[in-house]
Amino acid sequence: MIRFVVKRLWNGALTLAALVTLTFFVMRLAPGGPFSKNRKLSPEVIANIEATYHLDEPLWMQFGRFVWGLLRLDLGPSTRFRDYSVGDIIASGLPYSLTIGFWAVIVATTVGIALGVAGALRRNGFTDYAAGTIGVIGIAIPIFVIGPVMQAVFALKLSWVPVGGWNDGWRSLILPVIVLSLPNIAYISRLTRTSMIETMRENYVRTARAKGIGEWRTIWRHTLKGTLLPVIAYLGPATAAIITGSILIETIFALPGIGRHFVDAALNRDYPLVMGITLLYGGLLILFNIATDLVRAWLDPRLRHDG
Amino acid sequence: MTVEIVPPRPVSTLGLQFRRFRRNRLAMASVYVLTLIVLACFFGPMFFPFTGQDADFGNISAPIDLFSIHPFGTDDFGRDLLVRVLEGGQVSLTIGFLGALVAGVIGVLYGAVAGYVGGRLDGLMMRLVEILYGFPYVILVILLSLLLGGGNVALFAAIVFTLWLTPAVIVRAQAQSLARKEFIEAARAGGMTHRQIVVEHIVPNCVSVVIVYGSLLVPEVILSESFLSFLGIGIKEPQASWGNLIQAGTAAMDTDLRLLLLPGTMLAIVLFCLNFIADGLRDAFDPNDR
Numbered sequence: 296m297i298r299f300v301v302k303r304l305w306n307g308a309l310t311l312a313a314l315v316t317l318t319f320f321v322m323r324l325a326p327g328g329p330f331s332k333n334r335k336l337s338p339e340v341i342a343n344i345e346a347t348y349h350l351d352e353p354l355w356m357q358f359g360r361f362v363w364g365l366l367r368l369d370l371g372p373s374t375r376f377r378d379y380s381v382g383d384i385i386a387s388g389l390p391y392s393l394t395i396g397f398w399a400v401i402v403a404t405t406v407g408i409a410l411g412v413a414g415a416l417r418r419n420g421f422t423d424y425a426a427g428t429i430g431v432i433g434i435a436i437p438i439f440v441i442g443p444v445m446q447a448v449f450a451l452k453l454s455w456v457p458v459g460g461w462n463d464g465w466r467s468l469i470l471p472v473i474v475l476s477l478p479n480i481a482y483i484s485r486l487t488r489t490s491m492i493e494t495m496r497e498n499y500v501r502t503a504r505a506k507g508i509g510e511w512r513t514i515w516r517h518t519l520k521g522t523l524l525p526v527i528a529y530l531g532p533a534t535a536a537i538i539t540g541s542i543l544i545e546t547i548f549a550l551p552g553i554g555r556h557f558v559d560a561a562l563n564r565d566y567p568l569v570m571g572i573t574l575l576y577g578g579l580l581i582l583f584n585i586a587t588d589l590v591r592a593w594l595d596p597r598l599r600h601d602g
Numbered sequence: 603m604t605v606e607i608v609p610p611r612p613v614s615t616l617g618l619q620f621r622r623f624r625r626n627r628l629a630m631a632s633v634y635v636l637t638l639i640v641l642a643c644f645f646g647p648m649f650f651p652f653t654g655q656d657a658d659f660g661n662i663s664a665p666i667d668l669f670s671i672h673p674f675g676t677d678d679f680g681r682d683l684l685v686r687v688l689e690g691g692q693v694s695l696t697i698g699f700l701g702a703l704v705a706g707v708i709g710v711l712y713g714a715v716a717g718y719v720g721g722r723l724d725g726l727m728m729r730l731v732e733i734l735y736g737f738p739y740v741i742l743v744i745l746l747s748l749l750l751g752g753g754n755v756a757l758f759a760a761i762v763f764t765l766w767l768t769p770a771v772i773v774r775a776q777a778q779s780l781a782r783k784e785f786i787e788a789a790r791a792g793g794m795t796h797r798q799i800v801v802e803h804i805v806p807n808c809v810s811v812v813i814v815y816g817s818l819l820v821p822e823v824i825l826s827e828s829f830l831s832f833l834g835i836g837i838k839e840p841q842a843s844w845g846n847l848i849q850a851g852t853a854a855m856d857t858d859l860r861l862l863l864l865p866g867t868m869l870a871i872v873l874f875c876l877n878f879i880a881d882g883l884r885d886a887f888d889p890n891d892r
Contacts, residue, residue: 306732309733310732310733313733314733314741317745318741318745321745321746321748321749322745322748324749325745325748325749431874431877434873434877435821435870435873435874435877436870436873437825437828437829437869437870437873439828439829439832439845439848439849439852440848440862440866440869440870443848443851443852443855443862443866444862444863444866446855447855447856447859447862451855451856542740542833543829543832543833546833547852557740557741557744558744558833558834558835561744561745561748561835562834562835572741573741576740576741577741
């Protein structure tokens with residue numbers, strides 16, 4: 296087990312290193328620079344600014360400086376928001392992104408699993424069809440269509456919830472969380488349903504039922520565990536995707552998280568900020584994948600000796 | 603008089619699978635709707651005397667009037683909305699199908715080679731896939747389209763580059779189990795080269811898996827394109843795509859919901875159809891999987 300964890304962590308570190316290196320060089324090779332969009336500045340001024348941010352050094356030196364900074368957990372100042380360090384910007388936006396992401400994951404898993412189980416228990420019943428419909432809608436209609444539409448209906452027309460922003464406490468969370476969790480409710484409920492139907496056919500479930508331990512206990516103690524394996528396998532990458540998916544949500548609902556920084560930073564060639572967010576997202580994705588594998592191994596002993 | 607004996611026409615597995623698919627009403631209806639939309643997008647704009655980029659200053663923000671020259675009205679530049687949505691569809695659909703095809707071909711060849719050859723090369727090739735899998739998808743696409751300088755080709759390349767991984771992994775698993783089969787050994791004994799075996803035996807035997815997953819790739823590519831165009835990284839104004847039309851619609855949401863609903867509905871219908879078709883294909887090709 297420890298060997299397995301160490302190996303996964305080592306692989307994850309390699310992936311992260313490759314990601315960071317690639318991002319670094321791709322950013323520098325892309326046309327344009329952090330100050331090329333500014334008002335016309337005299338060449339001396341530009342040279343001065345670039346010297347301040349060490350952009351005049353050869354690429355390998357810049358990379359060395361970046362790695363050295365990384366080892367000291369210092370990503371340097373943002374080239375766009377001059378007075379803030381990358382750490383400051385991420386620290387100020389992360390809580391918002393994490394709050395939305397956290398609630399979206401909670402809503403998606405509870406609703407998704409509940410719908411899936413209900414659908415599997417009463418196949419072709421009303422709940423099953425309702426869940427199926429939600430599933431198709433959630434998968435086919437993209438976030439950036441359903442988000443604005445819900446915004447128009449529930450915020451602009453009915454004024455039940457705020458249109459966007461973060462000024463109304465929990466009420467400003469409602470729409471973003473619903474929209475962000477919808478596609479995941481869809482996937483999770485479909486996955487749960489198929490997996491539950493399969494598990495109910497397993498011999499050990501039949502044995503449990505034959506022993507006469509009662510329908511609900513059979514479901515609770517025996518069926519659910521087998522059902523949740525593929526769901527958990529999906530949940531790891533999905534959690535990371537939900538946090539990255541916040542890019543769209545934060546754009547649509549004008550939320551002060553880090554998602555919106557990413558696209559802006561890439562477009563503004565804010566090298567340090569892009570590196571910071573890439574590291575954060577990449578790290579999260581890798582950690583969630585490892586956590587998923589661990590939970591699965593804990594639930595299913597057959598997976599334990601693979602790694 | 604001789605009685606002519608007509609032997610029953612041999613039915614291939616593929617033919618059988620397509621017959622099974624044709625019995626799926628929802629999937630077949632989706633095929634028809636999708637065909638209709640594709641035809642409308644590519645030929646519809648020809649029936650209008652203007653393109654989606656021509657501004658009609660006499661009819662700015664015209665409302666929906668099915669019997670006027672602008673059946674779905676115009677946007678705030680006086681550009682015809684219906685034509686813009688259809689032209690946007692051309693872009694989105696082309697990128698979707700072409701992207702899925704290219705990503706599929708790359709993935710199939712990569713996976714077939716890795717799975718058939720095995721050993722150290724397989725380990726190396728799969729390590730690369732694993733590393734790329736760990737990359738946050740959005741970041742990768744944005745970086746690539748930046749590196750390639752933006753524009754349609756860059757966007758296309760970036761999307762393909764991020765989506766060939768899944769087919770590669772799936773085909774590799776299939777190829778791995780195929781490589782151990784007797785007929786492959788027979789082919790090798792018969793003197794076929796490795797290359798011939800991959801092209802003539804491994805790849806054709808992966809076809810049904812590829813069709814099923816390839817059909818899931820199309821909506822994924824379309825979604826990526828519109829997602830990026832929505833964020834302003836993909837296809838840029840004045841060229842229309844469903845993504846940037848939806849984005850423009852979001853901006854004008856409080857005055858004119860139509861700008862959002864029209865492209866949004868088209869995108870949703872296409873995605874619905876593609877998902878139903880993919881489901882139908884999966885059921886037809888892989889009946890045990892349900």
